[in-house]
Amino acid sequence: MAQNQLKPIRKKKLGNYPHTMVIFSITLSLFVIGLFGILLIHAGKLSKIIKESIEVQVYLDRDLTQPQLAALKKTLSKKEYIAYKEKEAQVRFFSKEEGAKEFIKESGEDFLTFLGENPLRDAYILKINPDFSESNQLKEIKSDLENIPGVFEVQYVESLITSINKNLQKLSIILISFAGILVLVVIILINNTLKLALFSQRFLIRSMQLVGATSYFIQRPFLNRATFQGIISGILASLLLMGLLKYAYYQLNELYVLRDELQIVILFGCLIALGCILGFFSSYRAVKKYLGMSLDELY
Template sequence: MSKSFERYQKRKLISSYFSVVLSIALVLFLLGVLGLLVLNTKKMADHFKEQITVSVFLKDEAKQVEIDQLQKSLAMADYTKQAVFVSKEEAAEQHTEAIGENFIEFLGYNPLKNSIDVQLKADFVSPTQIEEIAETIQEKDYVEEVSYDKPLISLLNDNVKKISLWILVASGIFAFIAFLLINSSIRLSVYSKRFIIKTMQMVGATKRFIRRPFLWTNIKLGMLGALIAMIGLAVTIYYVNDFFPELTLLKDPTTLALLFAAIFVLGVLISFISTFLATQRFLNLRTDDLYY
């Protein structure tokens, strides 16, 4: 009978530890995913910004030397990521593929212009800066027109600001929820041992002596939960990087190392604080209150 009870208590203890570790791991994993999203918000925003193309249309009388010089100067400019020359013939082929019809046969001539497509660096993609760049390029005598999607740029910048703000707000809220969930799991674990705490206290054990094994046990559980969360996050990052290589998640090891370190520290810190508060509560309870 005694051995059966001991096995039951052991299974109950393992089950309690398992639930604590699992809850810590899940919460820290989700927190890590959100942290990854926060750290890569600018990178994702930059990726979309750098898809914006400024088209520099050239006059028919523009000389090849002038075109080459303009392309080289644009390619070397601080604001340029890439500058590609597109001949009117290439533009006609692209347009034909897009509409599914050869418009040159219908018109009898090619109305398109030679152009240079400029992709800007993300830091320069704003309505004001692009307007200044366009005005500078437009000063060239052989430039017909500088064209870009003004409404799209304004919309993109506004949305990036809104999304960044909401991600930060969501991160703060989720971090608070994470603390509450981990705190709740640890508190339930300590609650199941409230009678042991009170018994030790009644025989003269100090609060520090009683608290120490609870702190150490739950800190170890926090470490284990953090390690599981880090493994799950590493697998997630690997597969996300495979699907979205343009985010280059694995090319920034310092940021990833800081993220994993933050997850580990959070696991330990939240476990310590939650255990300290939970044990302190039961240490201060009267014996009669333990039953409620």
């Protein structure tokens, strides 16, 4: 007799639909966009490092006294285009004796023995602020430096810097364009995922509407759940990306130099916010659509 008793049928609650699939889909979508975001962050850091390595050689007039050299260094350090590291201007003195030693080491020939004197000049090596790394800006910097008393000549590898700037500009355009397309695809994917998840609830929505429930009362549980799913998905995607980053840094130690912890934290925050916002608005659009459909259109 007990065996023949029917099990009680669980009633469907408003807003109660399988959420594992939804969380998995949203997490995967956010993970993909987060992965590309990390690529952008590392590419941006690499671009900054390349620009920070730009150097300008300022060759000096001969026989400058120590006070003149010190005054010249002070003048150079005050220029707005000079890079700073830990509040110290990146201006390094490179004597002609150091230049001679370096030349002899690289070429294996001691030119001092047959020339009898050192024909090289003292120089200051300047690191340029990345904000002034464009080719036209460097030309202006060269012109400005050559007008300083005590400066004989200013040199930098113009062709290499022009090539670097062009390649970095092309790479930035490609990455930003691809990022825009990827964000659009993710938005559509999350929207369709929630729309399909709510499809099974369309008759329950209609039933609640027929018994006099307000639109707000019907929408609220769906919006709450979708928002919660978006937050959970953003957190899961961030955790997966964090694990992937740690593994990548462990396998490639050189990659660790390109990290930017602040931007990565901001990216994780954006993923959580994006999941929350997309979940809310996608659910809102889907429920509103079913509320406005006729009974025949629901089938």
